[in-house]
Structure formats: C-alpha cells, structure tokens
Amino acid sequence: MAHASDMIADDIEAYLKAHERKGLLRFITCGSVDDGKSTLIGRLLFESKLLFEDQLAAIEADSRKYGTQGNAVDFALLVDGLAAEREQGITIDVAYRFFSTDKRKFIVADTPGHEQYTRNMVTGASTADAAILMVDARHGILTQTRRHSFLMSLIGIRHVVVAINKMDLVEYSKARFEEIAEHYREFAGQLGLEDITFIPMSALKGDNVIEHGGHMPWYHGPTLMGYLESVEVDEARLQRLPFRMPVQWVNRPHLDFRGFAGMIAAGTVRPGDAIRVQPSGKTSRVRRIYTHDGDLEQAIAGQSVTVLLEDEIDISRGDVMSAVDQPAQIADQFEATLVWMHDQPLLPGRPYLMKLGTQTVSATVSNIKYQVNVNTLEHTAARQLDLNGIGVCTLSLGKPVAFDAYRDSPDTGGFILIDRMSHNTVGAGMLHFALRRSQNIHMQHVDIDKQARALAKGQKPVVLWFTGLSGAGKSTISNLVEKKLHAAGQHTYLLDGDNVRHGLNRDLGFTDADRVENIRRVAEVARLMVDAGLIVLTAFISPFRSERRMARELMQEGEFIEIFVDTPLDVAEARDPKGLYKKARRGVLKNFTGIDSAYEAPENPELRLDTTRLSQEEAADAVIELLRERQLIA
Template sequence: MAHSSDLIAGDIEQYLKAHEHKGLLRFITCGSVDDGKSTLIGRLLFESKLLFEDQLAAIEADSKKYGTQGGEMDFALLVDGLAAEREQGITIDVAYRFFSTDKRKFIVADTPGHEQYTRNMVTGASTADAAILMVDARYGILTQTCRHSFLMALMGLRHVVVAINKMDLVDYSKARFDEIVEAYRAFAKQLGLENITFIPMSALKGDNVIEHGVNMPWYHGTTLMGYLETVEIDDDRLQRAPFRMPVQWVNRPNLDFRGFTGMVSSGTVKPGDAIRVQPSGKASQVARIYTFDGDLDEAVAGQSITLLLEDEIDISRGDVISGVEHPAQTADQFETTLVWMDEQPLLPGRPYLMKLGTQTVTATVTDIKYQVNVNTLEHTAAKQLDLNAIGICTLSVNKAVAFDAYKDNQDTGGFILIDRMTNNTVGAGMLHFALRRSQNIHMQHVDIDKRVRAEAKTQKPVVLWFTGLSGAGKSTIANLVEQKLFAQGQHTYLLDGDNVRHGLNRDLGFTDADRVENIRRVSEVAKLMVDAGLIVLSAFISPFRSERQMARDLVGEGEFIEVFVDTPLDVAEERDPKGLYKKARRGELKNFTGIDSAYEMPETPEVHLKTATSSPEEAAETVMVALRERGLIN
C-alpha cells in the first residue's frame, strides 16, 4: 500500500500536469469603494473549489469576527489578507490570487477602490490582459469609476467587463441596469473604449457569476466566468511586433565569451539576424542565442536569453537591441501622459530618476501642458500635479534613451519616476512621441573649454552654495568670502537671491513650483560660470534638498561645496533685517520659508556654519579654511 505522502505527491503531480498546458489570463478588478470587488474574487475562488479545508475553516471563523454578512460566509475575507483591511472592511493593497478551471488558468489582481490608492490600481493594470470594472447598482457611475476607466484606456486594456453588482439591492431591476449601461457607454465612447461587455450580477448571492440563477430572467448574456473562460487574448501580438531586447547586463565570464543578457520584450530573433543597438545606432549580426539549457534556433517574446554578436561593439545595461529594419527610436525629450502617485506634488523643473525598461536616467518635467478632469475629460491648466492627478507633460532626460510609443510597446514605452531623495516611486507614465526639438538641438563643440579657462585664471572653479533661512546671514557671509577671495587675486562672481529676482527670475513668485524653477535657473547659470573657470558664490534659501542636489549634479565631482548657514528660526526672526518674518506672522506674506513653507536642512553639508554663536567674519574665515583644505585656493 502506498504511503499517504506518496499519494499526496502523486495528486500534486497529476494536478500540475493537468494544468500545465492551459492558457493564462491575467485580469484586474477595479472600481469605486465598497462595490464588491473582493467579494467577487472570493466567490470565484470558492466556486473554483481550490480552497483547502483549513482555509475554509479560517474564513468561517473570520466571517464571524470581521464579516459584514451577519455571520454568513464573507467571501471578501479570502482576498483582504491584511488585518487593517479586515478591520476596516476595505482593500488597501493589491491582492493577487491564482485560480483555475477546466478551460483556463487565471491570475487576478484585486485593486483598492479608495482614491488615495489609485496608484495601486496602476500597478495591477500594468500586466493585465482584461479588466472587470465593478459598479454598485445603487450608485451608478462615480468619480473613481471614471478614473479607473481613464487609466484602463491609457494603459491599453483591450477587454473590459462592466460588472454592475449588488443587483439584489435594487430588486434586480432591468431598468436600473439599462440606465447604468447607457451612462457608461456615453462616457467610454469619449475614452475610445469599445470592446465592453456589461453583466448584471450579485457577487454575494452568486447571480451571473458562475451560473445565471433565477433572479434576472431578462438577462440572456454571458456569465462572468463564461466571459473569463472564452475571451480571446492575442497571445501572438508581441511575437508579431518588431524585435526588442533591453539589455539587463553584459555577460563576460571569460575572455572568450561576451554576451548581452535580457528578456525579449517583443518580436523574435534568430542567429544571423541583423540587429541595431540603440541609442548608439551601431549595427551587427546575431552569432548565437545562448541560454542555460543550451543554444536556441529562435527566441521569442518573454524568453530570457544571452545574445552573442558577430562584432565587438560597445553595449551597456539599458541599451535596447532591435531588429535593423524597425529599430527603437531615440530621443531626450518627449510628450507623455503622467499619473502622479505621491503625496508631495509634482513640480516642473524638479529632477527625478526615470526608469524605462532597464535604463535609469535623470528626468525633469519641463512643462505641464494640461491636467485631465477624469469626470468630464476636460483639459485644465495646472502648475503642479497632486496625488492621483493625470497630466499631459513634456519630459526631458539627461541623455538620449531608446524607446517606443507606449501604444506600440508597453515595455519600452512605459516608465516610472522615482524620488531621488526618498527612492519612492512617485509617478507612472506613458511615452507618446519624441519632441522635434530633441532631434534638432545638439551640443556645439568648442575648442576653449573649462580646463583652459581655469588655467588662464590660475584657479580651480567651484560653486559655493550658501543655504539657510531668511536672515541667517547667507548674503553677508558670501559677500565677505568674495572680498577675501578677490583680495587673493581669485576670479569670482556672487549670485544673490534678491538680486537675481530683479532680473533673470523676476517672473517667479514664491510658491513651491516657483522656488523649484528659481533654483533650477540659478543652477544652470552657476554651471555656466563654473565652465567659465570662475569661483561662484550662490546665496539662496534653496529650501528643498532635491534642488540643491540638482545644482550639485550639474557640475563636476568636487566642484560643489554646500555651506549650511545654520541659524535657529527664533534667532532669524529676532534679526529680521527686512521685516519679512513680521509680515509672514501677520499673514501678509504667503509661502514664507520657516513659517508656512518648509525648509529641508542639509544632511551632510561640506561646511556647517552656526551663526547664532559666531560672527559673520568668523564664519567667512571658516569657509576660507575649507577651501584651502580642499586645495581650491592657497
């Protein structure tokens, strides 16, 4: 007699073999709050009979503790796994679940309905083939319904089910169903969503989920499970697209082997195929397609491979290997759609990290063309994007990158933005097209460069960046340092916050967005002055770490010295040389740093001056000592 462990092992093996060759459908559930998404998925899991006895026992116990169905089985608890979700009765995170029927395997992502978790819906939709948009029959089309619909259209979801749920709470009314269908069709037409299936259902009672039931005899369409099992997914679409392989890493185990490893995102490739590497534009031919299990005669989308080429050409991580006839595009400026996913607003001019495929570059939103009102699809002007806002933006990156339009290739056309200070993902976007000016503007070569200019002045160029609260003494100390440098024969220039706002930045106010742009312009001017071989003294409040880091990144290693003029707020207020603090306290000055606008103190400044306990002369001498210690002056 076989042991029970052998029987269990045999059952598992049989189960895996039975499901091995089934097709896979990835789909999401989305919509507004408390419309039954988790209950629906819980019922699908329950009805698919893939739950173990201990899971059922746990859900029965949890239904009594957390459930909202009067002690009956609460299917939502199968999906809402976090204690916080169960206690509040809402979905917070994206919950991924696997189930299977005789016809197909499924991976479903249950996405939150609350507006503050819209970013989680974007995460779930990024890999989905289809979407189930839940609508509460009692309330109809809501703001979050429109928002998720807009995002579905943006992300190219081709198959959409509008599941009009909780029909049991509107007496299974056909009139109510028809009313919601008509309203949604009118909205979806503006988005270009066409392939839509409407299903009236009750996820709690089971009507039209697996079987039709008896409560809606007027409905003759498919059940939800019938739809999921039969919807046609174009699995070959990626194979038919032009060949793309973003390079993940350069594989060089020995001197006789140099390959380029990555996953084929679209198309096919064979030995002998001509390829082009973007953004460099260099061409070669495929010599071998190597994998751990041996060489391949052909590789297709979804496979991870290593390509060996006929020629020794320079290829790095982030480059994209394409077919020579239809190579990826290259550019450094784009029009994009951007979904903002952070509590802190997007401010044009602020630098972020952009991850596009395997490439990571520095990116800046240079302009917000307009923001989209998700309810009316109206285009409205915007100076910044707040949490969950969707905008059409102009994006600039610090070097040319290889890309495709998102509609043509999601892997090489979709990107995320990352905050450089916190490393948080703050935005997700889709590239539309390259801007023409990115193709027409090039850096002009000059023969007289920074090194030559600095040698002529017999000095090393550097930026001294004085930052601190208003009244800290930045301008006073910077002025004293410049006098000392000038007395030694150094060539200098002092950029002062007030002086610059009389000319270059006279059009800017004091909102956070204007402050970012103020420092961006000053940073670019400081960069030019360093290139001219000067010692630049910059005295600005510059309240945000991100912009100070941007200024540092614009110049070379060792050419930026951050000088933190550290004065407590009460001391700065007591000095108040311009009377600004008094005005701010009276409410006459809005967005004043230290009062109603934040100041982010430097974490590791090269020079830290505590001016509450030292004189301006002593502080200036401390800066001079720091310059001498770094070999920048004698």
C-alpha cells in the same frame, strides 16, 4: 502498495506539467464601493476549489462576526485581508489572488474604489491584460465608474468586461441591463475603449459567474468565467510587435562567452536575425539564443534569455535590442502622462531618477501642461501634482534613451520616477511621444573650452554655494569673500538671491514650486559661469536638499563647495534685517522659510559656519582658508 504510490506520483507529475503549460491571464476588478468586487473574486476562488478546509472555516466564522445579511459565507472576506477593510466593508489596498481552471491560470487584483486610492488602482492595473468593471444594477454608471474607466484607458487595458452586478435586486430586468450598457457605450466612446463585453450577473447568487443559471434566459452571451478563459492575453499581441529586448545584464563568465541577458518585451527573435542596439544604433546578427535548459530556435515576448551576437559591439545594461528595420525611438524629451504617488507633491524643475525598462537616468518634469480631473475628465491648470494627481507633463532626461510609445509597448514606454534622496518610488508614467526639439537641438562644439578660459584667468573655476536661513548672513559673508578674492586678483561673480529675483527670476514667487525653479535656473547660470572659468559665489536660502544636490551634479567633481551658514532660527529672527520674520509671524508673508515653509539643513556640507561663535569676517576667512587647502587659490 509501491505500484499504487508510483501511479499517484505519476498522476501528480502529469498534473503539474499540464498546469505549467496553461496560459496566464492577469486581470483586475474595479468600480465603486460596495458594488460586489470582493464578493465576485471570493466566489471565483470558491468555485475553483482552491480553498482549504481551515480557510473555509475561518471565512464562515468571520461571516458570522461581521454580518453578511443572512448568507452562510461572505465571499468578500476571502479577499478583504486588512482589518480596517473588514470593519469598514471596503477595499483599501490591492489584494492579489491566484486561481486556475482546466483551461487557464489567473492572477486577479482587487483594487480600491475610493478616489484617494487612485495610485493603488493604477498599481494593480499596470500589469493587467483585462479588467472587470463592476456596476451596481440599481445605481448604474457612477462617478467611480467613469474614473476607473479613464484609468483603464490611460494604462492601456484593451479588454474590458462591464459586469452589471446585483441583477437579483432589480428583478433580473433586461431593460435595466440594456439601459446601463447603452449609457456606458456612449461614455466609453470618449475614451477610445473598444473591446467591451457586457455581462449581467449576481455575484452573490452566482448567476452568469461560472454558469448561466435560470434567472436571465434573455442573455445569450458568455459567462464571466467563459470570457476569462477565452480572452486574448497581451503576450499574444506582444509577440506580433517588432522585437524589443532591454538588456538587463552582460553575461561574460569566460573569454569565449559574451551574452546579453534580459526579458523579451515584444516580438520574437531567432538565430540569424539582424538586430539594432539602441541608443548607439550599432547593428549585428543573433548567433545564439541561450537558456539554462539549452539553446532556442526561437524566443518570444515574455521569455528571459541570453542573446549572443556575431559581432563584438559595445552593449551595456539599459540598452535596447530592436528589430533592425523597426528599431526603438531615441530621445531625451517627451510628453508623458504621470500619476503621482507620493505625499510630497511633484514640483516641476526638481530632479528625480527615472527607471525605464532596465535603464535608470536623471529626469526632470519641465512643466505640467494640465492636470486631469479623474471624476469629470476636465483638464485644469496645475503648478504641481499632489498625491493621486494625474497630469500630462513635459519630461526632460539627462541623456537620450531608447523607447516606444506606451500604447505600442508598455514595457518600453512605461516608467517610474524615484526620489533621489530617499529612493522611494514617487510616480508612474506613460510616454506618449518624443518632443521634436529633442531631435533638432544638439550641443554645438566650441574650440575654446573651460580649461582654456580658466588657464587665461590663472585660476580653477568653482561654485561656492552659501545656504542658510534668511538673516543667517549669507549675503554679507559671500560679499566679504568676493572682496578678498578680488583683492587677490581672482575672477569672480556673486549671484545673490534678492538680486537675481529682480531680473532672471522676477516671474517667480515663493511657493515650493517657485523655489525649486528659482534654484534650477541659478544652478544652470552658475554652471555656465564655471564653464567661463570663474569662481562663482551664490547666496540663496535654497531650502531643499534635492535642489542643492541637483546643482552639485551639474558641476564636475570638486567644482561645487556647499557652505552652510548655520544660524539658529531664533538668532536669525532676532536679527531680522529686512523685517521679513515679523511679516511672516503676522501672516502677511506666506511661504516664508523657517516659519511656514521648511528648511532642510545640509547633512554633509564642505564647510559649516557657526555664526553664533564666528564673526562675519572670521567666517569669510574660513572660506578663503578652505579654498587654499583645496589648492583652488594660491
């Protein structure tokens, strides 16, 4: 008995080791609603013998409950896990499933077909090696087919199967199959999709899914499973690219060991190879490639390793190790395609965080060149991107980064944008190329700096940022403060919202996008004035926290003081010195803060002026007192 147990244990161990050695293919299914995506995946799971008896029993029960037009098992219910999906018969979220055959392991993502779930489809496709594009043989190429084909080309999926499904409903017609294939080839040529395989099938009946079957003897190509088991995965392609490894962690457990850990994004590396570290450009040679299981003589794309170098050079998280003769590029301004994934729109000029590889930097979309209509591929003008919007944008970063074009290396060319306040992921994008001006424009050294200018004026430069609703008293109070500072011999300048809109910002309106740009420009001007050694006062509604935070981060520590002129809406509206609230209430004045546009009150201002209990003179005195407490004025 013990001998039999040992044999079983040996067989299990051998099976697991063989399973570990199998390659992995990640693929997605996409297409229009009710074209059989979930049914196909369910059949693949069923045929791979990876379902337990209780799972089969549950699916049979659900099949009877939700109705499957007479078939005993509705394979789609293996994938459509959300109750809303089962009730509606559509896929909403991205459903990931694992299965394997004797030749390969698979992770499949079933992506939604509706336009409003574009971000879900992009998420599912972002790590895929191949895509199965489902086409209903009765309907042919539809809008959703074109949309998902565009997204596949955008994300860079190189291997596409056009699965012409439900051939049983068109009497397995060869002519219909060839008609759809030719139609799709003409469209795919516009997108640059080249590696396309057409397979006629019936996911419901099983034809050409696992085996060919006898209904389409005229088809001599691979079955879907045969294709999936043999198609080249991206890892093999990535190994042929120049070496790239973003540094994730500097590993220094003791003084005799200093390694740089990360996952190899592209290429191969061996001890003795010369490498270049970007963005610094410093060079060295690989001394060791360390792993938990011992040193390696070679590491390839997809492996996580710790690299030890021959030289002591300064490297930190976010840097990229490259092949010395084919290094990553360096830039801080790019053209990129961006997919917007948040309910709040993308507004040019608003600061975000950008995560590229293992580095996180500040980023701003300078402008949107055009938005892409995913249904028609038409390029249209846009001042913002809404949820699921796709646009080609100009991206500006806070510092130069190492990168590759996304089409060459997705790991070093793909990025996400993160909201600075909530830390939610709000967008995903692909870098195309660096803008020439990012390489030609450099900061010019000047001998007279901010400290010298401030010393000549005998003061410490600072920005007093007054924010609050229209009619709160910002302009009046800031004007009083400036008069007091001027009388004390301080050098000041007051930037007032209305005055700036007569000149610098006369081209801007009052949409959210224009308000963001308005504050961005004012913040940059304020930064220059602080650099000139001035005490700068700004009186703007500045309704959004993110822009006020952006303005703060432009200054050095202690150079930005946020002053919240706190006046309740009903009090400000009762004052209405310019008659603006009355116009807004009548609908004559659109996008008016407090009425039909939001105001985000400061959460932790340096000074809060409650104008329901302070007079304007008292409020001004409170500002002067704060400046004295901080030793900014005498």
